[in-house]
Amino acid sequence: MSARGSGAAAVEVDVAIVGGGLVGASLVAALGASGLKVALIEGVAADAARQPSFDDRTTALGNGSRRIFESLGLWDAIGPSSAPIRHIHVSDAGRYGFARLDAQALELDAFGFVVTNRVLGGALRTRLAALPALESRMPARCTAVTVHEDCVELHTDPGGLPLRARLAVAADGAGSQLRAAAGLAASEEDYGQVAVVAHVLASQPAEGTAYERFTPQGPFALLPMVGGAWGVVWTLAPADAQRVLALSDAQYLAALQQDFGWRAGRFLRVGARSAYPLKLVRAAQVTGQRVALVGNAAQGLHPVAGQGFNLGLRDAATLAELLIASRGDGTAVADPGAPALLADYAARRASDRDGMVRFTDGLVKLFGDQRPGVPWMRDLGLLMFDLSPTAKRALSRLSWGFGERPPRLAQGSSRVVGP
Numbered sequence: 001m002s003a004r005g006s007g008a009a010a011v012e013v014d015v016a017i018v019g020g021g022l023v024g025a026s027l028v029a030a031l032g033a034s035g036l037k038v039a040l041i042e043g044v045a046a047d048a049a050r051q052p053s054f055d056d057r058t059t060a061l062g063n064g065s066r067r068i069f070e071s072l073g074l075w076d077a078i079g080p081s082s083a084p085i086r087h088i089h090v091s092d093a094g095r096y097g098f099a100r101l102d103a104q105a106l107e108l109d110a111f112g113f114v115v116t117n118r119v120l121g122g123a124l125r126t127r128l129a130a131l132p133a134l135e136s137r138m139p140a141r142c143t144a145v146t147v148h149e150d151c152v153e154l155h156t157d158p159g160g161l162p163l164r165a166r167l168a169v170a171a172d173g174a175g176s177q178l179r180a181a182a183g184l185a186a187s188e189e190d191y192g193q194v195a196v197v198a199h200v201l202a203s204q205p206a207e208g209t210a211y212e213r214f215t216p217q218g219p220f221a222l223l224p225m226v227g228g229a230w231g232v233v234w235t236l237a238p239a240d241a242q243r244v245l246a247l248s249d250a251q252y253l254a255a256l257q258q259d260f261g262w263r264a265g266r267f268l269r270v271g272a273r274s275a276y277p278l279k280l281v282r283a284a285q286v287t288g289q290r291v292a293l294v295g296n297a298a299q300g301l302h303p304v305a306g307q308g309f310n311l312g313l314r315d316a317a318t319l320a321e322l323l324i325a326s327r328g329d330g331t332a333v334a335d336p337g338a339p340a341l342l343a344d345y346a347a348r349r350a351s352d353r354d355g356m357v358r359f360t361d362g363l364v365k366l367f368g369d370q371r372p373g374v375p376w377m378r379d380l381g382l383l384m385f386d387l388s389p390t391a392k393r394a395l396s397r398l399s400w401g402f403g404e405r406p407p408r409l410a411q412g413s414s415r416v417v418g419p
């Protein structure tokens with residue numbers, strides 16, 4: 001490969017991915033057998049307990065995401081540790097509005113599969129370790145980026161030679177520094193809510209039912225986990241979240257019981273609690289010169305509908321598909337950072353991103369609205385939804401995203417992973 005950019009010595013790669021969290025690592029996995037020379041820069045060692053993307057949060061994977069992991073040959077490592085969601089119960093706390101969804105009635109095996117980020121991270125880490133051609137800089141932070149006409153130069157700490165990539169992918173999360181270095185603007189809206197997350201054991205083990213309860217402070221979700229535990233995502237105003245974090249385990253269980261009620265029986269034990277301030281971050285564009293954004297670097301959503309990672313995984317799967325397709329039979333010299341490829345990526349992701357941002361943001365605002373008459377309208381809406389199989393069928397399609405054309409990996413094609 002000829003020298004480009006500043007002309008100084010550098011390691012030349014086709015694609016450099018900054019951020020090896022869930023989405024960045026998934027993109028590396030999808031490009032694994034592509035023949036492209038890929039570099040990954042991740043600030044935290046993959047096996048570190050403090051890796052923020054691979055923590056104890058539970059992620060509800062939609063059916064489309066399951067398909068992508070199947071196509072990548074990773075589902076065997078993830079599936080046995082995931083719990084299917086076969087029933088969903090949605091309610092407006094303290095009011096009469098509710099809706100129920102039953103997977104079987106919609107001819108689905110499940111609406112999704114709940115797995116901890118640690119399990120997902122473990123499966124991805126094992127795959128990445130088996131990619132000998134990967135230029136892995138982990139742990140290393142990307143500290144400086146210069147975008148040239150024909151490449152992006154990335155410096156890392158710890159150092160070594162800089163990387164020179166024809167395409168740089170920002171998978172470095174909602175506060176993406178690569179996004180900023182590429183001059184791509186992002187808007188940020190603080191929801192004034194904090195999600196307090198924990199795993200809980202109850203007298204009634206979780207058996208395929210997910211509860212989503214909307215309260216004036218924010219949504220409250222109980223998700224079934226493998227082994228019968230429940231994953232709790234309790235959204236609160238920041239001061240209340242601090243108070244809940246400071247409670248003893250017994251006090252936490254009592255407060256949870258009071259807020260959630262007895263649908264899961266008596267809450268018996270709780271594990272470690274962690275907190276996530278919630279905001280909507282949205283990049284105005286997902287591409288710039290020789291740069292593409294994926295996952296939270298492109299859009300960070302409220303977890304109300306459990307869609308952030310699912311959407312980010314479709315970003316990664318779509319970008320991988322386009323990069324691999326651009327290589328044709330592997331003999332042509334294709335430019336992975338070509339403007340046409342990046343324009344294709346932006347176009348392919350537009351409706352899914354827009355739809356998901358509007359849907360999740362709309363849900364948070366609709367159910368947070370306490371103006372006179374609004375809760376009553378909501379109750380009516382929920383009850384009408386409960387009676388409408390058509391509306392339920394439409395909602396269940398969210399598992400595949402809003403885009404007209406899901407990535408090929410989500411259609412069960414593994415061809416995209418090979419050249």
Ligand SMILES: Cc1cc2nc3c(=O)[nH]c(=O)nc-3n(C[C@H](O)[C@H](O)[C@H](O)COP(=O)(O)OP(=O)(O)OC[C@H]3O[C@@H](n4cnc5c(N)ncnc54)[C@H](O)[C@@H]3O)c2cc1C
Binds near residue numbers: 276306307308
């Ligand atoms: C409470 C909660 C519940 C959720 N539940 C769900 C759910 O059920 N379903 C769902 O689909 N989504 C869910 N989400 C959303 C999901 O967790 C995120 O969308 C997903 O983790 C984003 O992954 P990412 O890889 O894009 O970003 P991140 O997880 O933020 O990873 C970014 C990575 O980049 C690295 N990094 C950053 N800067 C640098 C740098 N300069 N150099 C090197 N490395 C760098 C970081 O170390 C990190 O590993 C939830 C989110 C929350 C908060």
